[in-house]
Amino acid sequence: MRGHGTYVLPNSTSITSSLAGTLTKTNKLLSVRPLRARYTPEIGDLVVGRIVEVQAKRWRVDVAASQLAVLQISAINLPGGILRKRTETDELQIRSFFAEGDLVVAEIQQLHQDGAASLHTRSLKYGKLRNGVFVSAANAGGKVGVLLGVNGYIWISKHIESDVAAEAAGINRMEESVSSKVYSSQNDDIEPATMREIARLKSVILALVEHGLKVDEDTVTRGYHEAVEMGRETPDDDLYLGGEKGKRLAAILTGR
Secondary structure (H helix, E strand, C coil): CECCCEEECCCCCCEEECCCEEEEEECCEEEEEECCCCECCCCCCEEEEEEEEECCCEEEEECCECCCEEEEHHHCCCCCCCCCCCCHHHHHCHHHCCCCCCEEEEEEEEECCCCCEEEECCCCCCEECCCEEEEECCCCECCEEEEECCCCEEEEEECCCCCHHHHHCCHHHHHHHCCHHHHCCCCCCCCHHHHHHHHHHHHHHHHHHHCCCCCCHHHHHHHHHHHHHHHCCCCCCCCCCCHHHHHHHHHHHHCC
16 A cells, blocks of 8 residues: 555556655555655654744744744743733733743644644743753763754753752642743853863764764764763864764764
């Protein structure tokens, strides 16, 4: 049976692929998934996105999908952990939460019939991203954290210790721990050593992408440790992983 990415020639019963990709067989249904395609949202996916438009009661978010995702004002935590219906005052202050250009980490909450996705940030793990660098394409160091979005967007930042007491309080009291600082656009002071490790991780991820390697927690962690060892070979701990150094890193990770 013919599925997506396939076609049948006239006067023929053979199913032919219409693109380069991997064959997926579901019972008798044959379909081909392209090697490169835009992100297709799935409920429960963790994604990194950028606010591109602010509307009356919602934000439009670029998550690398074919359509912009939607983040409703009712799907975020209000500062102070106030549990109430969103009012006109909240709508007037909507840019104090997220403005155009802000980066957020969120979860896919719902998919609509037209393929658009709805997001939510109603968790202490989600919200505005600060103190780091964005990469379009784990935890590798004690003071650096990495968010690998399912949609191919990646955020590398200074590691922030989680509030253990807030997490232990449970979901019913979670919003009590939400403060206005959650929506602050002001970065914290970052030590030069931490900034170097952020830059090193970015170089590792870009090298993985350049050489066609899978970007996941395991490869990023292994690549980071190899990059640290390679940096020790130079007096100034060179962070550059392009050219021959990138090829060498890829060869080490693939065992070639």
